[in-house]
Amino acid sequence: GDSVTQMEGPVTLSEEAFLTINCTYTATGYPSLFWYVQYPGEGLQLLLKATKADDKGSNKGFEATYRKETTSFHLEKGSVQVSDSAVYFCAPSGAGTALIFGKGTTLSVSS
């Protein structure tokens, strides 16, 4: 069946450090890929998405590229801020919704 492997945290960084959160998946066909973020006490919200191979999604300084050959969608940010502290989830789409999510990576950024 479909699956998502996402690096588990917690990831602890200093402000302005570089961030990478790895995500690989197995899926039938070529799903759209999503990163969601959950801030403390809130529901998830879309961070970025990519719908086909080599697409790059970007938002709020975060980027992720849809790599079909490696079935990966790694999340990166060049300079993190304290306000980026949250839990990040990788999710491929399937049958019109997200049937599976990564376990979530907790990011903690200190000033």
Place this chain on the structure above:
Amino acid sequence: KAGVTQTPRYLIKTRGQQVTLSCSPISGHRSVSWYQQTPGQGLQFLFEYFSETQRNKGNFPGRFSGRQFSNSRSEMNVSTLELGDSALYLCASSLGQEDSPLHFGNGTRLTVT
């Protein structure tokens, strides 16, 4: 545009009882998905409704059920509650296409004692 609204925000129930959670999607969204979030298991997919029909179903026992109304509002019901059902239940709405992002509510925190 109003976001996804889940009610109630908090619930405390005892084992053996049943509970109903409600979700109002974003206007125009025909798909509503439900998830259980726990620290140990992360986010697990329960089921998805699209235009009043269950389109996808996760691996949860039959005690978990749902429905969707003609206005796209959805309810989730859990019968014969167990301690392990304590979790944050999240609802998400979308246009229901392969590239449609999910829009989540803030969840209902269910505690079973």
